[in-house]
Amino acid sequence: xxxxxxxxxxxxxxxxxxxxxxxxxxxxxxxxxxxxxxxxxxxxxxxxxxxxxxxxxxxxxxxxxxx
Amino acid sequence: xxxxxxxxxxxxxxxxxxxxxxxxxxxxxxxxxxxxxxxxxxxxxxxxxxxxxxxxxxxxxxxxxxxxxxxxxxxxxxxxxxxxxxxxxxxxxxxxxxxxxxxxxxxxxxxxxxxxxxxxxxxxxxxxxxxxxxxxxxxxxxxxxxxxxxxxxxxxxxxxxxxxxxxxxxxxxxxxxxxxxxxxxxxxxxxxxxxxxxxxxxxxxxxxxxxxxxxxxxxxxxxxxxxxxxxxxxxxxxxxxxxxxxxxxxxxxxxxxxxxxxxxxxxxxxxxxxxxxxxxxxxxxxxxxxxxxxxxxxxxxxxxxxxxxxxxxxxxxxxxxxxxxxxxxxxxxxxxxxxxxxxxxxxxxxxxxxxxxxxxxxxxxxxxxxxxxxxxxxxxxxxxxxxxxxxxxxxxxxxxxxxxxxxxxxxxxxxxxxxxxxxxxxxxxxxxxxxxxxxxxxxxxxxxxxxxxxxxxxxxxxxxxxxxxxxxxxxxxxxxxxxxxxxxxxxxxxxxxxxxxxxxxxxxxxxxxxxxxxxxxxxxxxxxxxxxxxxxxxxxxxxxxxxxxxxxxxxxxxxxxxxxxxxxxxxxxxxxxxxxxxxxxxxxxxxxxxxxxxxxxxxxxxxxxxxxxxxxxxxxxxxxxxxxxxxxxxxxxxxxxxxxxxxxxxxxxxxxxxxxxxxxxxxxxxxxxxxxxxxxxxxxxxxxxxxxxxxxxxxxxxxxxxxxxxxxxxxxxxxxxxxxxx
Numbered sequence: 001x002x003x004x005x006x007x008x009x010x011x012x013x014x015x016x017x018x019x020x021x022x023x024x025x026x027x028x029x030x031x032x033x034x035x036x037x038x039x040x041x042x043x044x045x046x047x048x049x050x051x052x053x054x055x056x057x058x059x060x061x062x063x064x065x066x067x
Numbered sequence: 068x069x070x071x072x073x074x075x076x077x078x079x080x081x082x083x084x085x086x087x088x089x090x091x092x093x094x095x096x097x098x099x100x101x102x103x104x105x106x107x108x109x110x111x112x113x114x115x116x117x118x119x120x121x122x123x124x125x126x127x128x129x130x131x132x133x134x135x136x137x138x139x140x141x142x143x144x145x146x147x148x149x150x151x152x153x154x155x156x157x158x159x160x161x162x163x164x165x166x167x168x169x170x171x172x173x174x175x176x177x178x179x180x181x182x183x184x185x186x187x188x189x190x191x192x193x194x195x196x197x198x199x200x201x202x203x204x205x206x207x208x209x210x211x212x213x214x215x216x217x218x219x220x221x222x223x224x225x226x227x228x229x230x231x232x233x234x235x236x237x238x239x240x241x242x243x244x245x246x247x248x249x250x251x252x253x254x255x256x257x258x259x260x261x262x263x264x265x266x267x268x269x270x271x272x273x274x275x276x277x278x279x280x281x282x283x284x285x286x287x288x289x290x291x292x293x294x295x296x297x298x299x300x301x302x303x304x305x306x307x308x309x310x311x312x313x314x315x316x317x318x319x320x321x322x323x324x325x326x327x328x329x330x331x332x333x334x335x336x337x338x339x340x341x342x343x344x345x346x347x348x349x350x351x352x353x354x355x356x357x358x359x360x361x362x363x364x365x366x367x368x369x370x371x372x373x374x375x376x377x378x379x380x381x382x383x384x385x386x387x388x389x390x391x392x393x394x395x396x397x398x399x400x401x402x403x404x405x406x407x408x409x410x411x412x413x414x415x416x417x418x419x420x421x422x423x424x425x426x427x428x429x430x431x432x433x434x435x436x437x438x439x440x441x442x443x444x445x446x447x448x449x450x451x452x453x454x455x456x457x458x459x460x461x462x463x464x465x466x467x468x469x470x471x472x473x474x475x476x477x478x479x480x481x482x483x484x485x486x487x488x489x490x491x492x493x494x495x496x497x498x499x500x501x502x503x504x505x506x507x508x509x510x511x512x513x514x515x516x517x518x519x520x521x522x523x524x525x526x527x528x529x530x531x532x533x534x535x536x537x538x539x540x541x542x543x544x545x546x547x548x549x550x551x552x553x554x555x556x557x558x559x560x561x562x563x564x565x566x567x568x569x570x571x572x573x574x575x576x577x578x579x580x581x582x583x584x585x586x587x588x589x590x591x592x593x594x595x596x597x598x599x600x601x602x603x604x605x606x607x608x609x610x611x612x613x614x615x616x617x618x619x620x621x622x623x624x625x626x627x628x629x630x631x632x633x634x635x636x637x638x639x640x641x642x643x644x645x646x647x648x649x650x651x652x653x654x655x656x657x658x659x660x661x662x663x664x665x666x667x668x669x670x671x672x673x674x675x676x677x678x679x680x681x682x683x684x685x686x687x688x689x690x691x692x693x694x695x696x697x698x699x700x701x702x703x704x705x706x707x708x709x710x711x712x713x714x715x716x717x718x719x720x721x722x723x724x725x726x727x728x729x730x731x732x733x734x735x736x737x738x739x740x741x742x743x744x745x746x747x748x749x750x751x752x753x754x755x756x757x758x759x760x761x762x763x764x765x766x767x768x769x770x771x772x773x774x775x776x777x778x779x780x781x782x783x784x785x786x787x788x789x790x791x792x793x
Contacts, residue, residue, distance in 0.1 A: 019340075022581045026318065029574075033314055036557065037307045049302030051227040052153060052293050056539035057070060060225070 071222065071543055074536040075151045077438050079164045081533065083144035084434060086172060087427065088521055090140055094132030095517065099510045101129050105658065106503035108689040109682070119183040121691050123617025127194040128182040133419065134192060136175040138283060141427045143167065143210070145290040146233055148434060150217060153227045153293065155541040159216035163209050170206040174199060185615035186256040190271050190650055192278045193247050197258045200248040207244065211237040218564045222543035226564060228309040232289030234564065235317045235571045239281040242575065247274035251712050253705055257611070259712055264645030265332055265593055268653055269586050273324035273579055280320035283418065284386075287426055288316075288355050291383070294430055295359050298375045304361035310557050312354030317571060319348045321578030326397035329406065330627035331653060332642035337582055338399075344578075345397035352390035359383040374449035378429030381457055385421020389414060404479065407623055407657040409499070410471025413464045420460045420513060428456065428520055435524050441531025448523045455516040462509030470502035479631045487634050492660040497687045596643035598780045601718045602773065604706050604728040605735040609770025611709075612763055613652070616693065623654035624663040624774065637664035637775065644777060647718045659690055664775035671739050672746030674768045696764040701736075703729055736760040739768055 047060050054060065104111045104122045118124070147164065151157055158164050177199050181187075187194040195203070214237060218230065247270055249261035262270050296303055303309060325333055325341025360383050363370060370376040392414050396405055405411060436443050443449060477495045480488035489495050586593075602610060613619070626632050628639040640663050645651055654661075669677075673684065679697050681690035710725040740760035748754070759765065 018585070019336075019581060022577055025577065029318075030315070033311060037311055040307055045306040046302070048225065048227070048306045049296075049304075051223075051225065052149075052229075052296050053300065053302060056073075056155065056541050059223070059542050059544040 069542075070540045072538060073155060073222070073541050074157055074538050076147070076157055076161060076164065077533070077537055078535050079158065079161075079168060080144055080148045080434065081438055082165075082168050083140050083147060084431060084438075086168070087137060087140040087144055088431065088517070088524070090132060090136035090175060091424075091427070092514065092517055092521065094129060094137045095510065095514045097125055097129040097132055099507065099514060101126055102503065102507040102510050104691065105689060106500065106507050108691065112682070112692050116692055116694075118185075118693075118695050121616065121693075123620050123691070124183050124185060124187075126617060126620040127187060127191075128179065130192055131178050131182065131194060132175070134278070134282065135178070138423050138427070139171065139175075141423075141430070142236075142282075142286040142290070143171070144434070145294070145430055146214065146286065149229055149290065149293040150214060150233065153223070153230060154217060154221035155223050155539075155543070156217060156221050158213055159220055160213055163213040167206060167210045167213065170202065170209065174202050174206060177202070181256065185617075187614060187617065188250065188258065188260065188650060189614040189617070189619050189652065190247065190260065190267075191275050191655065193244075193271070193274060196256050197248070197250050197252050198255065200244070200250070204241070204244060204248070207237070207241055211241065215564065215568070222541055224544050226567065227292070228303070228306070228313065229289040229292040230564075231313050231567060231571075232285045232292065234568050235313070235575070236281050236286045236289070238568055238572045239277060239285075239317070239321075239575045242572070242579070243274045243277050243281065246579075247271060251716060253708050253712055257705070259709075259716065260650035261716065262651075263647060263649045263716070264651050265334070265642045266583075266587055267648070267651040268328055268331065268645075269325065269333060269337065269583060271651070272327040273321070273583060276324040276327060277321055279418070280316075280323070283423055284320075284352075285317065287423060290430060291355070291359050291379070291426065294426075294433060295362050295376075295379050295383075298373065298379065298429070298433055299363055299366050299369060301362050301364075301366055304358050304364065308354050308358050312351040312358070314574065315351035316348070316355070318574045318578065319344050319351060321575050322582060323348060323397070325582065326393075326402070327655065328653075329397070329399050329402045330629060331625050332640050332645065334586065334642070337586060340582060342397050342399060345394045349391060349394045353387060356383050356387040356390070372446075374443075374446060374453050375429045375433045377450070377453045378425045378432070378456075381453075382422050382425035382429065385417055385425065385460070389418035389422060392417065403627070403629055404475040405471060406627075407655070407661075408471035408475045409467045409502070410475065411655070413467035413471060416467070417460070417464050420456075420463060424460075424513070425456060428452065428517075431520060431524065435527050436531075438534060439528055439531030440534050441527060444523050444526035444530060448519055452516045452519045452523070455512055455519065459509050459511075459513030459516060462512060463506055464509070466502040466505035466509070470499045470506075473502075474499060478635070481631070481634075487631065490635070492635070492657075493685055493687055496658065496689060500689075593642045593646060595646070596641060596778060599644055599646060599777045601647045601713070601720055603735055603769070604710065604732040605739075605766050605769040606773045607709055607713075607770075608701055608703065608706060608732065608763075609766035609768065610652075612696070612767045613770055614650075619652050619654045621654075621656060621658035621690070623657050623661045625653040626661055626663045632661075636661050638778065640775075641778065644775070647713075649713060649716055649718070662771065662774055666772050666774040666776035667779075670746060671742040671768050671772065674771055675743045675747070675764060678764055678767065693764075696767060697759070697762055699763045700761050701763045701766050703732060706732060733760070735769055736765045739765050739772075743768075 050060060100120065101122055147158065178195055181196060181199070182194060186196050188196060193200075214233060218226065250258035251261060252258045260267050292303060292309065322340055322344035325337045326345045329338050329342070360380065363376070363380070370380055395401055396411070396414060432443060432449050474495050477489045477498070482488050624640070626636045626639045633639055675697070677684040678693045680692050680694070681688040682692075706728045707725040710720055710728050714720050714725070737756055737760045740756045743759065743765075744754055744756060
């Protein structure tokens with residue numbers, strides 16, 4: 001079974017391009033992530049950290065969190 | 068919005084928590100037995116030499132029990148508890164919750180039964196045979212379905228970081244398990260891997276390393292992100308950091324698999340990827356550790372009084388240690404010393420005992436008082452457990468580091484004249500005995516700590532009342548139709564669990580695809596060697612016995628292209644030699660010597676005597692005895708099916724060979740039996756060929772004598788040319 005896949009892809013011409021593409025995807029993804037993180041406000045980050053500590057009737061929207 | 072009543076299911080949490088503790092004790096005890104077998108092999112040979120508990124068979128029982136039974140049940144415990152509370156909703160389906168529970172325990176039970184019986188695929192942490200693999204996949208889907216449905220009916224808009232980790236875990240473990248488990252059944256409890264040789268090795272360690280990543284790490288990071296803030300009553304140190312390290316971790320981890328195959332026959336480009344990504348992995352791993360530890364800024368005084376926080380602190384520290392050590396072990400120069408030694412085993416247990424174990428203990432001490440609405444029975448006993456567990460970890464790992472380092476260096480040591488200083492492998496093993504004894508003691512101490520915990524929790528339970536359901540009034544915040552302007556992109560993903568799931572899947576798939584597809588497809592990665600031929604039927608049966616007895620747990624079959632290896636074992640292993648190995652048997656540990664070039668080194672009768680009583684042939688050997696191999700008849704009822712299955716997988720047996728297989732097998736067996744009798748006839752003159760030719764031991768001798776001999780054969784084309792010219 002595997003031999004059929006192998007037979008059809010026995011030589012991928014220009015295979016070198018694939019790792020380069022994946023490297024580019026990787027770099028691009030993380031540049032975007034880091035940029036977006038940089039733009040996030042402190043207020044937003046503080047709010048999300050509080051989620052597990054909320055009481056059952058509290059929400060992060062109505063901001064009843066104790067600090 | 069108006070308040071709504073929610074009833075969190077605590078019963079399912081209790082069930083999983085009990086299972087965690089019971090299987091933890093079981094799995095660790097099996098580990099202790101295995102450790103004692105290495106430290107006191109003669110005792111076991113003389114008094115406890117039963118085939119069902121031989122080291123090779125119970126090693127995978129230990130690994131499967133501690134990973135899937137201990138850690139697995141702990142994951143479910145923590146996820147079922149935290150998920151409900153983070154989403155402010157009960158699990159979507161109670162029925163699925165309990166199917167998950169009972170199904171998982173049945174799977175574990177099937178492992179306990181099948182592994183000692185020798186039903187194993189030999190692939191590490193995936194030893195369970197194909198029917199159980201199917202059951203695992205089904206149970207995992209049940210778990211994931213329940214979890215995802217709960218997320219969809221949640222009453223809270225935003226998914227907290229712990230839940231991203233749970234989702235990432237679910238997706239990745241599903242992919243890993245399914246792809247690694249591609250195997251063709253021979254009979255109910257036997258299958259052959261779809262992959263072979265180098266490809267099987269790569270798929271196996273893509274799976275194996277990511278079993279560590281996505282079963283032992285990511286769910287625990289999720290649990291850490293919930294339980295540490297809860298126990299400390301402080302928010303996580305940095306939400307931004309949690310976003311970055313989540314995506315970085317799940318992306319990078321997948322690629323690290325080849326670091327298990329450095330200096331092997333795996334193509335060099337794949338090895339390099341494994342090294343580089345393993346180094347990069349330090350960053351997100353330490354991001355997680357720091358996020359956890361720095362959460363305790365300003366509340367370190369609480370750690371002084373809280374056993375729970377003490378366990379979490381050591382767990383995170385051990386996580387940091389293991390995730391620094393791992394990348395270091397992935398550097399080829401360091402790896403050349405450490406691979407196949409006890410250093411790797413030490414590394415595993417820093418993570419297992421330190422990160423997983425300690426986090427689980429802390430979680431248990433946190434949970435049971437909450438579940439039973441009562442104070443913990445004894446805080447001082449819990450603190451004592453903490454110190455004992457920490458001591459146990461030290462006494463376990465430090466001897467193993469010493470042992471690994473010593474043995475690795477001994478293997479490399481040369482005399483000034485260029486010969487090996489320790490040419491006899493056995494001398495490097497006997498030197499390790501004191502370390503094996505110390506390690507057993509460390510493990511015993513760690514288990515004693517677990518018993519202390521079990522006692523403490525039992526007393527706690529007795530003095531409290533179980534809260535089957537925690538009834539709360541919650542203010543739902545979810546309004547799915549709402550659109551948020553100017554919202555941060557990650558918040559959008561967190562609100563959309565399907566998107567989160569899909570993105571996570573894409574991210575983890577990239578690493579696997581880039582490494583695995585070219586290895587499968589590009590011809591040049593596996594250079595064919597014309598002299599390499601399929602195993603004969605007898606050798607195949609012998610190979611299956613090798614797999615059954617778990618020989619791969621102590622013996623490697625991979626000579627690395629390093630001078631100290633080739634001096635000791637012969638020509639280094641080429642990728643093309645393993646093309647018909649379904650599954651591969653390169654091994655990960657050398658408690659015994661490498662066997663890749665064992666073929667033809669010793670006589671058939673040497674193997675016969677050595678297998679029956681190793682220490683008589685090799686004084687000081689710690690190898691267990693296998694007398695049953697000389698007593699049991701070889702079961703040949705499946706040989707025709709085996710040949711046909713392998714033909715289907717591309718192994719070039721001639722058409723119709725399955726019908727000739729039995730005759731071929733018997734012919735070869737008679738020859739080997741004759742050799743054995745000739746050599747041993749001084750002692751056993753009445754033994755006939757027919758007495759021993761049908762025994763299992765003959766098959767395994769045939770297999771061992773084949774190993775590594777193919778490339779020494781004269782190439783087929785050359786002889787044909789010579790013949791035609793005559």
